[in-house]
Amino acid sequence: xxxxxxxxxxxxxxxxxxxxxxxxxxxxxxxxxxxxxxxxxxxxxxxxxxxxxxxxxxxxxxxxxxxxxxxxxxxxxxxxxxxxxxxxxxxxxxxxxxxxxxxxxxxxxxxxx
Amino acid sequence: xxxxxxxxxxxxxxxxxxxxxxxxxxxxxxxxxxxxxxxxxxxxxxxxxxxxxxxxxxxxxxxxxxxxxxxxxxxxxxxxxxxxxxxxxxxxxxxxxxxxxxxxxxxxxxxxxxxxxxxxxxxxxxxxxxxxxx
Numbered sequence: 001x002x003x004x005x006x007x008x009x010x011x012x013x014x015x016x017x018x019x020x021x022x023x024x025x026x027x028x029x030x031x032x033x034x035x036x037x038x039x040x041x042x043x044x045x046x047x048x049x050x051x052x053x054x055x056x057x058x059x060x061x062x063x064x065x066x067x068x069x070x071x072x073x074x075x076x077x078x079x080x081x082x083x084x085x086x087x088x089x090x091x092x093x094x095x096x097x098x099x100x101x102x103x104x105x106x107x108x109x110x111x112x113x
Numbered sequence: 114x115x116x117x118x119x120x121x122x123x124x125x126x127x128x129x130x131x132x133x134x135x136x137x138x139x140x141x142x143x144x145x146x147x148x149x150x151x152x153x154x155x156x157x158x159x160x161x162x163x164x165x166x167x168x169x170x171x172x173x174x175x176x177x178x179x180x181x182x183x184x185x186x187x188x189x190x191x192x193x194x195x196x197x198x199x200x201x202x203x204x205x206x207x208x209x210x211x212x213x214x215x216x217x218x219x220x221x222x223x224x225x226x227x228x229x230x231x232x233x234x235x236x237x238x239x240x241x242x243x244x245x246x247x
Contacts, residue, residue: 003139022139022142024135024138024139024167024171025135025138025171025174025175026135026136026138026139054142054163054164054167056164056167056168056171056219056222057168057171057216057218057219057222058171060218061215061216061218064212064213064214064215065215067213068213068215084160085157085160085161085163085164088160088161088164088226089164089222092209092222092225092226093209093210093212093218093222094209094211094212095212097212098212098213
């Protein structure tokens with residue numbers, strides 16, 4: 001059975017997908033389906049990671065795949081509220097910045113060297 | 114013979130656990146977390162070890178046809194974790210893929226969060242050994 005839960009809600013101009021649990025290889029395909037479905041529903045998808053206790057490269061794979069789908073459609077996908085080791089994974093992979101709701105002020109610096 | 118009441122994949126020896134499929138990854142993480150805590154690794158360090166082992170086990174399940182085995186033990190000042198499978202000799206030192214790359218991050222994450230990583234050919238397969246200082 002699925003190790004993570006997803007709850008959807010909408011607000012004007014955005015679709016919010018609140019995830020909970022563990023996002024690993026077992027749930028990767030289902031997570032991808034949920035995210036791609038969300039991208040089809042609004043110009044801005046906000047993925048709330050407040051209740052996510054674990055994510056690894058499999059979950060990152062699903063997020064980045066959905067990010068590309070959103071960009072191709074002229075849309076955006078953001079992640080918010082990552083904490084603990086989930087935030088660590090997003091930071092060390094650069095995905096925290098890629099999917100941040102606010103553009104990084106020093107993106108040019110980060111690209112240097 | 115194993116007691117049929119138990120799933121073979123979640124029967125643990127005192128310090129090792131065998132995994133076979135993606136549905137076992139959660140049990141692998143729980144096993145590593147419990148072992149590391151019992152051996153005295155701090156909570157935030159344990160989370161990194163669990164992450165690294167989950168990536169290695171995922172690598173087994175995605176890139177080999179078989180299963181793998183994880184073992185966690187302590188040496189002075191360090192927690193050591195061995196992941197043995199039938200996969201190739203893993204190479205280290207590759208950079209983290211670009212943020213918008215779809216895949217290829219697993220081993221880079223392992224290298225990033227562990228103090229030491231090494232691969233060796235052993236009698237029963239390929240062993241990735243990772244270490245986190247206590």
